[in-house]
Amino acid sequence: MRNFLFELKEGLFISFRAIAANKGRSVLTTLGIVIGVWAVVTMSTAIKGIDNAFKTGVASLGSDNIYIDKWAWFNNDTPWWELRNRRDLTMEDYEKYRSLAKLPIAIAPTNWTRKQVKYGDNLLESVFLTATTSEFIKTTNLTFSDGRFFNELESNGGRAVAVLGSAIAEKLFPNGGAVGNIIDVSGKKLRVVGILEEQGSWVMGDFNPDNQIYFPLEFTFKNFIHRRESITINVRAANPQSVAEVEEEAIGIMRRVRSLKYNEENDFSINQQSGLLGEIDKTVGVIQIAGYFITGLSLFVGAIGIMNIMFVSVKERTKEIGIRKAIGAKRRTILGQFIAEASIICLIGGFIGLIFAVITGFVINQWLPTVVQFDAIILAVGISLLTGILSGFAPAYTAAKLDPVDALRYE
Amino acid sequence: MNIINIEHIAKIYEVGSEIVKALADVSLRIDKNEYVAIMGPSGSGKSTLMNILGCLDTPSRGIYNFEGFNVSEMDDNQLATIRNKKIGFVFQTFNLLPRSTALHNVELPLVYAGIAKAERLERAYKALENVGLSDRVEHKPNELSGGQRQRVAVARALVTNPSIILADEPTGNLDSKTGNDIMKLFQDLHEKGNTIILVTHEEEIALHANRIIRIRDGFVERDEIVKERTFLSGN
């Protein structure tokens, strides 16, 4: 063992000398490794970022929620025309469900629209608005940077009040002080009563609370839409374990509410955030496949490059190998020397790739809060080492089994 | 005492359909502290013989005993160990690592012998001092003259305290003056008790040795003691 470590150490010294003597060429050959390691580390960094963003997003909306809706949000087993032909889910259904449901800790009907919003000269087109009841806030984990959510009185009375997401507040009131001011939503005046804290959950798209405005559902019925239009029922379970029970109960109640016969299919859908998880997984899957493809390809090219350069190196250094053998280098010593050389070249390439990945990580961090993960670094080092050993083996073996007399005679 | 004992050694090369007998049938004994010159015209098989004696090459036929060990039956690793510990080579073309300093070149056999850094450097430095190059340790081969390069090679051959030094035309690439210096160095080494085998095709160089073995066409033509040993061992 001591002997092995000694040979390894001396082998590394010899390899370093050889690499230092061919700096330019060594660096060039590592390009494939650089790109490969860069791709795999950047990919894992990006995925981590998407993961983080998704988790904060779901957390802000409440991960223990189900959404009873006419539409199926994610799973598309049911064709869209069938969904369209379903009866609307109305306030009446909501009220019946509410009176029968025992398990949920909060229930809120919601309706979504897009409207133009302005304050003074600041105008925002097509803002996503959630019309709901005061109980909505209990179905979420949202917190406030200023003010409050609208209360029951305002909710039931359909008062002209609004709660702004942080990004909306920022755009309408760049100098702050939104609470108490009157904004214009499609010609109607609403008083701002609260501003949400930034959630940073951009993966949620339109559902990102930062880009939304919340206002009473009764206000929408009075001003924008008819009372009989379809709504979504937002239901919160007490904890993640009881989500399934809440869903079961909801299906039972809704079938009664909608007077479905035993042989009729559900004419409503129970949606969950986990559906969004599926969507995210698909996106991540695409990134991953692309990443593995780039990584695999560039590592392959890199390995071929290293192997090629090592073969050239062995050929060029035939005489050197002969000299080393003449003065007592064993086959395994020569084998080790050339494998170590290939591995060091690859590790240097991996290290350069890692530096690029860290820089890319900072760029990604502008959109996705993330950093290069420790296990990605380990992975990068492992991949480069393995590539080095695999691509170095054949040339090293050729070198090791050279006949000393032939090698010495080589010019 | 016998260091080298070869019996009916042959080395046969097949080049295409032609068979080349580089060595046809050679038997030799070489004792400790001898200074032997192997003489012969070009192509007579001198280098082939030296490569076999130096365990760089294995004979096609015959038996080779080195210090009582049957070298003919050793594997690659064992041969490498013998070359490393028992044999010091000096070549016509020096065969130094071009990108390494004199010190590193001399140190290298000790690396392969598994000796620790501090001791290695000390011994390598001493070996260079012994050949008069203590002021050139950090020079690379291309920063040294031919004579100096050959001295580095001699230092490298000596650094492991081998049983025998094998020199194949060591003055072949040197002018006569530096060649003479190298021959003086060998004379010194011999007087200090080293066993030396010198390959040459020049009569003048061969005359430095105590014994001259003349070979021709792969056979020993003549084997004679030309002068008394300057150094006498205990037995």
Ligand SMILES: Nc1ncnc2c1ncn2[C@@H]1O[C@H](COP(=O)(O)OP(=O)(O)O)[C@@H](O)[C@H]1O
């Ligand atoms: N690897 C080889 N393949 C074929 N023939 C060889 C080989 N090595 C040496 N020979 C032949 O063996 C003979 C002896 O060569 P060598 O020992 O180098 O002679 P010397 O050193 O006396 O000049 C020559 O005829 C040479 O051509």
Ligand SMILES: [Mg+2]
């Ligand atoms: Mg020769």
